[in-house]
Amino acid sequence: MLGLILRRIGSTVIVMTVVALFVFAMLHLAPGDPAAVIAGDIATQEDIARIRAKLGLDRPIFEQFLLWLGQILTGDLGRSIFSDRPVVELIAQRMEPTLALATTTILFSVLVAVPLGILAAWRAGSWVDRLVMSFAVLGFSIPVFVFAYLLIILFAVNLKWLPVMGYVSFREDFIGFLRSIALPTVALGVTYIALIARITRASMLEVIHQDYIRTAHAKGLSLAPILFRHALKPASVPIVTTIGIGIALLIGGVVVTESVFAIPGIGRLTVDAILRRDYPIIQGVILIFSGIYVLINLVIDIIYTILDPRIRY
Amino acid sequence: MARVEPLAVPETVSRRGWAFWLRRYPTVAAGLVILGLMVAIAIAAPWIAGVDPSQINPRNRLKPPSSAHWFGTDHLGRDVFARTIYGTRVSLFVGFAVALLSTTIGLVIGLVSGFLRRLDAVVMRVMDGLMAIPAILLAIAMIALSRASIRTVIIAITIPEIPRVVRLVRGVVLTLREQLFVDAAVSLGAGLTRILAVHIMPNTVAPLVVQATYVCASAIIIEAILSFLGAGTPPDIPSWGNMMAEGRTYVLVGWWLLLFPGLFLSLVVLAVNLLGDGLRETLDPRLRRGARTL
Numbered sequence: 001m002l003g004l005i006l007r008r009i010g011s012t013v014i015v016m017t018v019v020a021l022f023v024f025a026m027l028h029l030a031p032g033d034p035a036a037v038i039a040g041d042i043a044t045q046e047d048i049a050r051i052r053a054k055l056g057l058d059r060p061i062f063e064q065f066l067l068w069l070g071q072i073l074t075g076d077l078g079r080s081i082f083s084d085r086p087v088v089e090l091i092a093q094r095m096e097p098t099l100a101l102a103t104t105t106i107l108f109s110v111l112v113a114v115p116l117g118i119l120a121a122w123r124a125g126s127w128v129d130r131l132v133m134s135f136a137v138l139g140f141s142i143p144v145f146v147f148a149y150l151l152i153i154l155f156a157v158n159l160k161w162l163p164v165m166g167y168v169s170f171r172e173d174f175i176g177f178l179r180s181i182a183l184p185t186v187a188l189g190v191t192y193i194a195l196i197a198r199i200t201r202a203s204m205l206e207v208i209h210q211d212y213i214r215t216a217h218a219k220g221l222s223l224a225p226i227l228f229r230h231a232l233k234p235a236s237v238p239i240v241t242t243i244g245i246g247i248a249l250l251i252g253g254v255v256v257t258e259s260v261f262a263i264p265g266i267g268r269l270t271v272d273a274i275l276r277r278d279y280p281i282i283q284g285v286i287l288i289f290s291g292i293y294v295l296i297n298l299v300i301d302i303i304y305t306i307l308d309p310r311i312r313y
Numbered sequence: 314m315a316r317v318e319p320l321a322v323p324e325t326v327s328r329r330g331w332a333f334w335l336r337r338y339p340t341v342a343a344g345l346v347i348l349g350l351m352v353a354i355a356i357a358a359p360w361i362a363g364v365d366p367s368q369i370n371p372r373n374r375l376k377p378p379s380s381a382h383w384f385g386t387d388h389l390g391r392d393v394f395a396r397t398i399y400g401t402r403v404s405l406f407v408g409f410a411v412a413l414l415s416t417t418i419g420l421v422i423g424l425v426s427g428f429l430r431r432l433d434a435v436v437m438r439v440m441d442g443l444m445a446i447p448a449i450l451l452a453i454a455m456i457a458l459s460r461a462s463i464r465t466v467i468i469a470i471t472i473p474e475i476p477r478v479v480r481l482v483r484g485v486v487l488t489l490r491e492q493l494f495v496d497a498a499v500s501l502g503a504g505l506t507r508i509l510a511v512h513i514m515p516n517t518v519a520p521l522v523v524q525a526t527y528v529c530a531s532a533i534i535i536e537a538i539l540s541f542l543g544a545g546t547p548p549d550i551p552s553w554g555n556m557m558a559e560g561r562t563y564v565l566v567g568w569w570l571l572l573f574p575g576l577f578l579s580l581v582v583l584a585v586n587l588l589g590d591g592l593r594e595t596l597d598p599r600l601r602r603g604a605r606t607l
Contacts, residue, residue, distance in 0.1 A: 023446075
């Protein structure tokens with residue numbers, strides 16, 4: 001088992017190296033002179049030269065990569081071209097709202113989607129099942145920001161129940177925090193709910209017709225413990241795996257949702273960076289988000305390797 | 314002499330009317346109908362729109378929907394209906410182009426990588442790395458480094474979609490590689506290209522078609538998101554994402570600026586997803602109860 005875990009960690013290191021290589025190569029494979037593109041249309045030759053020197057583009061490419069990799073490994077993601085502040089510092093400042101939104105969304109989605117998926121599987125083929133699955137297809141089809149604006153128009157503009165946008169830190173005002181995070185959470189959660197409900201239904205269907213479930217029925221257990229304990233447990237491997245993989249989806253959605261609701265998180269940082277072509281920030285955000293994504297999936301895999309000895313990679 | 318009655322000809326596939334297919338595959342049918350309608354709208358945009366989508370009319374700023382302007386007017390007095398109709402072109406073009414490009418490139422990489430073991434290890438590590446980067450962020454980074462154009466947008470959306478196609482194709486190839494008919498082809502002296510093209514590739518078509526629809530749906534969404542964030546289709550082209558980006562400032566006074574492009578966008582994606590789900594159940598029974606590939 002230890003060997004397995006070590007091998008899994010090893011492959012994670014390889015994946016992250018490839019990610020780093022990509023992020024690095026993108027700057028160099030981009031058509032044209034990246035320094036000129038980043039500098040913009042009205043830049044002078046000196047501006048371009050300054051950016052080139054700042055990004056280290058004037059050195060041999062291999063040297064550039066090693067230098068850059070060394071910096072990353074020591075936790076230095078470079079400096080913003082626009083504000084000249086360290087990227088790590090900028091990202092750390094914006095971390096709280098993004099983590100808060102991601103956490104509420106994951107909790108909300110799992111709490112809604114898993115029961116829905118179980119219900120659909122239990123009543124497979126009925127109108128309940130069809131309703132849940134139709135909702136899932138709709139959830140996949142409606143883009144995050146479109147749904148976000150529907151919610152804003154309905155609940156914030158017309159009914160005036162919740163604020164249109166903005167973010168209140170939970171350390172200042174917890175009720176205010178909940179009110180400010182409610183619409184973003186629902187908007188961001190929809191795709192995720194659709195994804196998790198679908199996989200929950202599919203993997204519950206695999207289990208629900210097994211003999212031991214019938215036995216549990218026969219010995220007189222009531223429905224809830226059968227579905228939630230006896231069936232959900234063995235069905236949970238693909239569900240938790242999907243929750244992990246879906247985090248990539250969630251990260252993309254966070255950027256958009258923060259932009260719609262004017263939440264000052266990493267997503268906003270990224271969007272501002274795009275408009276200013278502040279590439280070091282974009283680079284840093286990609287590395288951090290990919291790192292988080294890979295780490296979460298590593299942890300999920302390791303937990304499963306420990307919990308379920310049948311799992312082999 | 315007794316007359317010989319002609320044998321009853323079994324009802325053949327081609328004889329079944331559209332009503333039969335509609336009843337048998339309702340989701341495919343619904344998807345096809347909506348998508349067909351959207352393609353027709355895209356092609357006939359100039360005739361349906363009636364007016365120039367870029368025509369500015371400052372006197373008619375931010376007018377709600379009326380008989381003169383079905384979807385209202387925007388902050389520059391442009392007709393939202395005309396812009397929404399023209400937006401169909403951008404979304405469908407990007408969706409189809411990305412689906413075609415990423416399946417073609419992914420197919421070639423997947424075929425070769427699945428068959429050549431040494432190459433496989435390297436290719437799959439690269440694909441794993443690519444998949445670890447959230448698609449929208451990868452696209453944003455690529456666009457931030459080049460000048461905005463539809464072509465850039467298509468390339469930036471295609472690249473993150475490729476690894477999923479490669480994985481799918483490679484999976485099919487890995488199971489087929491050990492089959493007898495491939496051994497037979499090898500022993501008859503067939504070369505690598507022939508084996509891949511004639512014996513292996515046809516088996517990847519069904520899952521690839523299904524995957525292509527999902528890629529198309531996700532490409533349409535990502536294009537809209539990129540344009541909405543200001544990192545996509547150039548702002549002078551009326552795309553749904555651009556329209557919503559411009560309309561967001563007026564969310565308190567002009568709901569129609571956001572609702573109509575959003576509605577069309579969701580409808581197109583829904584149509585493509587319905588088509589994909591229907592095709593998946595029809596073409597690939599193994600996937601019938603499985604998860605959607607992300």
